[in-house]
Every structure is written in C-alpha cells, then in structure tokens.
Amino acid sequence: MKREQERRKQTLAAACQDLKSEPTSDYRHLLVNNKHQILFNFIPKVSCSTWKTIWRRLNSKNGELKMLLPHYRKDDARLMNYRKVLFVREPMSRLLSAYLSKFHSWTGTQRIWESRYGRAIVKRYRGVENPKLGGGGGKWLNITFIEFIKHITDLGSGIRINELNDHWLPQYKLSRPCHVKYDFIGHFENIAVEGPFVLRWLGINHFVRFPKYHSSNAKEHFGEYYESISPDLMRKLMDYYREDYKLFGYSPDDVMSLVQRGV
Structure with missing residues (x-):
C-alpha cells in the first residue's frame, strides 16, 4: 500500500x-x-x-x-x-453512475434532476419547447445517456460548482x-x-x-451504455476529463479497450 x-x-x-x-x-x-x-x-x-x-x-x-x-x-x-x-x-464509471442514479432511477431524485436539467436537454437535443413533467408517477422525460453526455461536453467544465453538477464535474x-x-x-x-x-x-x-x-450498477452496465457512444463523442468526453486521467493515474486507453470489448 x-x-x-x-x-x-x-x-x-x-x-x-x-x-x-x-x-x-x-x-x-x-x-x-x-x-x-x-x-x-x-x-x-x-x-x-x-x-x-x-x-x-x-x-x-x-x-x-x-x-x-x-x-x-x-x-x-x-x-x-x-x-x-x-x-x-x-471518470467514465463515475459519470455513468451519476446518470443511472439521477436520470434512470424512477424516483423523486429523477424528478429533481429532470426539472433542473432535463428541460434544457430536451429543448436542445429534441427541439421540444417546455416539455411537461408529470407528477405522482406521471410522464418522465427519459433523458438518454447520449443526451446527458452531449449536455455535459457542450456545457463545459468552467461553471460554478453546486450540489447537483458536482456529480459530474471533473474530480480535480x-x-x-x-x-x-x-x-x-x-x-x-x-x-x-x-x-x-x-x-x-x-x-x-x-x-x-x-x-x-x-x-x-455502473460496473455491471458499463459496456452496455458506452458501446452506443460514437467515437467522436467519446473523444469529447475523454477530453472533458483529461485532467482527471492525468492527475489520478487512470488510463483512457484501458477504458476504450473495455468499451470495444463490450465489457
């Protein structure tokens, strides 16, 4: 040790x-x-x-x-x-964990995240103005993992830290x-x-x-979610977390190898 x-x-x-x-x-x-x-x-x-x-x-x-x-x-x-x-x-495992717990949990937590970020995501990537959020088990926005990644990479990391976006901001x-x-x-x-x-x-x-x-859950479903991400979007995501990879000794190549093998 x-x-x-x-x-x-x-x-x-x-x-x-x-x-x-x-x-x-x-x-x-x-x-x-x-x-x-x-x-x-x-x-x-x-x-x-x-x-x-x-x-x-x-x-x-x-x-x-x-x-x-x-x-x-x-x-x-x-x-x-x-x-x-x-x-x-x-970083990629942490990001998927954030998505699964906040946008794929079918709980009150997902309601909060869809209200805070989901509307902007749907507006930008689906072209839908003011999507309605149902209450008490009503309609979900069903934000996809690809939409979540696009939102993060387009938004960038130079934003003010808060109790929600710190779930995906670079760890450094x-x-x-x-x-x-x-x-x-x-x-x-x-x-x-x-x-x-x-x-x-x-x-x-x-x-x-x-x-x-x-x-x-992120470990169990890693390959399932990342295999659908295009190489171009994966490069943007790797670039977004570039400093985390360098500072903390993780390997982007190892991650890409896992994705390609569907692990």
Whole structure:
C-alpha cells in the first residue's frame, strides 16, 4: 500500500506541473474531524454517502457538531497540519453512475434532476419547447445517456460548482489536489481494501467501520451504455476529463479497450 501511495503521489505531482490553473471557487467538499486532526475530501459518486455516514458517526462520538470545514481559506493551518484523505474514481464509471442514479432511477431524485436539467436537454437535443413533467408517477422525460453526455461536453467544465453538477464535474475541480497535499489518495475501484485500510491508518477504526462493499450498477452496465457512444463523442468526453486521467493515474486507453470489448 505504501508503494502504491508513493506511485499515485508521484503521478499527481508530475501532472500538477502541467496543470495551468486550479479552480478558485469556494470550497465545500472537505469533511473535518478536529479531535483526530483529519480532513477528508468527499466526491459525489465515489462512495460519498458512505463516507459522510462514517464522518457523521465519528463526529457524534467526539461531540463535534459540524462536519464541513467552514469558511475555507487556502492559508487555513489545518490544511498543513491535519492528515488529508481523498478518494477518486475512474471518470467514465463515475459519470455513468451519476446518470443511472439521477436520470434512470424512477424516483423523486429523477424528478429533481429532470426539472433542473432535463428541460434544457430536451429543448436542445429534441427541439421540444417546455416539455411537461408529470407528477405522482406521471410522464418522465427519459433523458438518454447520449443526451446527458452531449449536455455535459457542450456545457463545459468552467461553471460554478453546486450540489447537483458536482456529480459530474471533473474530480480535480472538487478536490484541488495540486493545492491540498493529500496524504492518502484512494481509488474507488479498490475501496473494499482501501476503505478499511485508511480507517486503520487514521487510527479511527475503533470508532467507525467501513461497511461491506457492493458492486455498483455502473460496473455491471458499463459496456452496455458506452458501446452506443460514437467515437467522436467519446473523444469529447475523454477530453472533458483529461485532467482527471492525468492527475489520478487512470488510463483512457484501458477504458476504450473495455468499451470495444463490450465489457
């Protein structure tokens, strides 16, 4: 694990030299525990709910009421002195996970996302003005995965972060890895091992435990959804997540190989 962490940090440091700039927007993804002096950067669709639950339990045991690092400043001493943890995920898998949970769940969550983004998507890619959203189990907009990808690549990443679009925005924009010097960089793909490990490494495994990991829907349906995406659109998507691939050591070639094999 130590050797792998060193490899990931070296990859990150090398990519940071080529990164022109990091986002300067307000920061809202750092969970803090002052008793154990830990900062944890959560990223939506990277076991985000699990990590928030773990932190809520840990803080409740310590009598800490606030989970988020308040009023983030780049000179906050805790950024230098606390141990800092980040978990990331292969970008294409994370994107598909966001689509399946937000546009393909047939729940109230899908209603929210269709209301917030679906109308604009339908207007732009279907030419339908003011599509109606049914309530109480009525009509769905049925946003397709291709439409979702087109919306993201056309919109671009230079937009203000909010609690919805952070589910698909590049992960480096949500974690600022070239500024925040993370002590542990975990990979979602190995979370069944790295999740429990990092709790032991932080010395908090006596207070909280990492739950049993269940395979994601995105992994099971990866080939099914991506095989229908045209090469041109895949190139645009790869370009959109270019920095994530470079910084966190994932391989676009490996992803394209999986898609071509229908895995």
